[in-house]
Amino acid sequence: MTNTATDNNSSTGSGAAPAASPTATITFADFGLDPLIQKAVAEQGYNNPTPIQAQSIPHVLAGSDLMGAAQTGTGKTAAFVLPIIQKILRHASNSASPARHPIRALVLTPTRELAVQVADNAANYSKHTDLRTAVVYGGVDMKEQVQVLRNGVEILIATPGRLLDHIGSKVANLSQVELLVLDEADRMLDMGFLPDLQRIINLIPAQRQTLLFSATFSPEIKKLAQSYLRSPVTVEVARQNAAADTVKQVVHLVNSMDKQRAIVKVLENRTRQGLSRQCIIFTNSRLGCAKLARALERDGIKAGAIHGDKSQGERTLTLEAFKSGAIEALVATDVAARGLDIPDMPCVINHELPFNAEDFIHRIGRTGRAGSKGDAIALVDDSEKRLLDDIEKLMKRKLEVAPLPDVKSTPGQITDPFFYKPYEPGGALKSANADSAQATQLPDVKKAGITPAKPAVGALLGGFKKK
Ligand code: AMP
DSSP, rough: EEOOOOTSSOOOOSSOOTTTTTOTTGGGGGTTHHHHHHHHHHHHTOOSSSSHHHHHHHHHHTOEEEEEOOTTTSHHHHHHHHHHHHHHHHGOOOOOOOOGGOOOOEEEEEEEHHHHHHHHHHHHTTSSSOOOOOEEEEOSSHHHHHHEEEHOOOEEEEEEHHHHHHHHHTSSOTTTTEEEETHHHHHHTTTTTTHHHHHHHSSSSSSSSSEESSOOHHHHHHHHHHHHHHSOOEEESOOOOOOTTTTEEEEEEOGGHHHHHHHHHHHHHHHTTTTOOEEEESSSSSHHHHHHHHHHHTTTOOOEEEEEEEEOHHHHHHHHHHHHHHSEEEEEEEEGSSSOOOOOOOEEEESSSSSSSSHHHHTTTTHHHHOOOOOEEEEOOOOHHHHHHHHHHHHOOOBBBOOOOOOEEEEEEEEOOOHHOOOTTTTTTTTTTTGGGGSHHHHHHHHHHEEOOOOOHHHTTSSEEEE
């Protein structure tokens, strides 16, 4: 049986607060969280819980299993980490003995990036307690992780494959786990983790509390929940299969060959509008990702690539460079679609549409987080129209199709071709400057508040005159 919790903005969107906006009427003190946890939360600068936190925390504290439909950026990590800390705080010990620090809470995530992010949050929220947190994921040496696990840890965040490695070598023992979290469960299923998940869950005592978070509730997710959750409460804070309302979405129809140039235009346009150029650009393949990053660099855009062929160290460095602003365009495959916690990400560009419509929602979930405004731009060529249909069906809305910004015709920015090019007899407007050809077209010039001179005169006098 499934209970549904109050759903303050799941269905209509009529006047409801955005999913990530903190709910002003409730405070963290209302949950009865230990002062050590409240102190850590206050240090994070959180004044009020977000809707997913407001709705989930009381149920988790009460011991219910829970299915949370929450987009990235809604504050879902604290929604499960805070009550987990509260529930296992009674076991906290300052003893050095590993036996006093068995794994009490296990959080499984699909990607290393998400694992690291959840672990960072857990370490922050528990920093005033004696509880220990650790993270284990694949792709890096096991030695250090082995040592951490041997020392003992109460809250473990792990990707499934690496956790099974540690279990296989008897370094990790799940027999005292009381709370299990499946974070971004839909993604774990997409990535083929179901057999690993089943093996892991079978090693955890049946007397446990299980929390499942997923951006979307597909039939497979519901089946997973039926198998492993008991009478879960369902909490939804955003319309299912929808992007945050704070994201402005637009589609530009372009030829596949022109997509790179389109990105340059989009970024130039953002500069001219005084908007941040920081963006994540999604591609479908590792090769395409690396190629696009290099090509953008050649176009003078500070770009970096993050995909599955990069080592963990490289990914971390690239992410840090992106967060510091040294990189303005992070070109990524879906491995980065999840788990990157970049607050106020202003813009996401889909260089290609994903094959799986749900991935589109995850991708654009990188922007418009925690109530901030964001732009999601999709570059769509003819071959992708079917994918666009699938996305629109899933999101239950048509996306606005708009022409690419005509950067050269932005008011105040118009370049006078004659000013830069020496006068060519007979060349007049059309030969003035191939790159500025669009700037010479009448409608754009009109938009820019400029009166074109008669071509012949214009050629002699140096082009257009301002009114
Ligand atoms: P998450 O959905 O867990 O990835 O969280 C998204 C972002 O929201 C993170 O940067 C969190 O630090 C931030 N956040 C989480 N809870 C709150 C809150 N109650 N108030 C303000 N920001 C929050």
